[in-house]
Amino acid sequence: MECVEGLRRPDRGTISVLGLDPIRDVYELQRRIGVQLQAAQLQKRIKVWEAVDLWASLYRTAVNGDRLLEQLGLADKRNGWFMTLSGGQKQRLFIALALINDPEIVFLDELTTGLDPQARRAIWDLVRGIRERGKTVFLTTHLMEEAERLCDRVAIIDHGRIVDIGAPDALVSRHCPERSIVLATADAGAAARFRRLSSVETVAGDGFEFTITGHGDDFIRQVMQCLLDNQITVTDFRIVLPTLEDVFLKVTGHSIRD
């Protein structure tokens, strides 16, 4: 990501962002992009408005800083020192700084790492807001839920290489096409009937609660039809869909990595 932003020289290969070379055209590029860096800090005693004001002065065009702070819920922290902000407030300030020049692309590097669920959700809303204003958002995250909720396109990177790239749904159906249904029934013959269905692969259970896995678009309909046709009474019925996290674990392996 830092290579793409022009902050680090790549070992090899070429990069083109908005038609620019991040190393050769770094100043032109930095005018047109907004950047939020992973684990960055500002001067402890810089005030929020001073940071926004400094950043605004560095670009040829800048949006209204006060309005930006208001949109990001930082208006009442305008005169606060950076060191007095909470983690979520710091991240929102960094988003403000990344947006101050009305960039064409916004790079967000592990934006919500270390934030509590409320702050994370608030920041997700902000990112959706940026997207709706027609900006391209390029973000990295370890949270598959975050990628699934925010991204139109996801690239899974393992040991520095892109393993696969695509829309979250497409990745899921490509790597984890199987669906599961968890249901509870006292009907003794139910398991045998499920096994006869063409789209069902496995049926596991303890005689009361069953997990049925299968694949294909017809799988769920077949199971439901089977329940209706045979008048099987169920006390629980859940469809479990694979998530991007399942895809990630499947394509990168399950071992713990650094």
Next chain:
Amino acid sequence: MLRGLWKLTWLEIKIFVREPMGVVGTIGIPVLLFVLMGRIFGGQLQTGSPRLRSFMRLEMPVFAAVLIALSAVLSLVTIVSIYREGGILKRLRATPLRPHTILAAHVIVKLLFTALTLAAMFIAGRRYYLSIGDASVFGFAIALLVSTFSILSIGFVIASLVPTARFAQPIGTLILYPMIGLSGLFVQIDTLPTPLQIASKVMPTTYAVSLLKGMWRGDPWSAHAVDIAGLLVVFGVCVAISSRVFRWE
């Protein structure tokens, strides 16, 4: 990118002033010490031995000036390390700010507070030490500026190489302060052993002390061409080194 420079410089000044202990340490304590020394030894300016009188008139102000310049350099080394470690340098670099603008702002802030400290010291110390008779304050100030730039360039080499902020201060102290001992301020350089004489020749403080003494005595600039050349060479070499090895993160 001048606008960014002034804005950043002004901001750094404000941020510096917001830390009261820093201001007291930078300006208050040196002035206080200077005045105290003046009170204790001031009476001997007329009655003391000729050696002491000459020391008070000449070496003392030069010593104070070099000391203040060194401590400014040291504090710059520390602040650059802290900014680097905290990712502040990196964040600033991911803007259209040119790298040298970021560093220049810090240099200007340090020079400004050095000038302020010295002005305060000399105003406060005037009663005790100086008969500014032949000394050209303007010439002295310019000489000090050139000297500080030269010493500062060593500071940048240290800041480039020292891995963490925690190390920056002690290593900076260890490298910078012994330079005073070899600068010819207290011990004549030609009485030192040969290796130390050579070491003394490559240190900017040696040329700084000679130049500052000269300016204080009211020598013409032409008498100190060698000193100025020495300071410029050190500056050139150190800037060349640090622009190659400086790390932003």
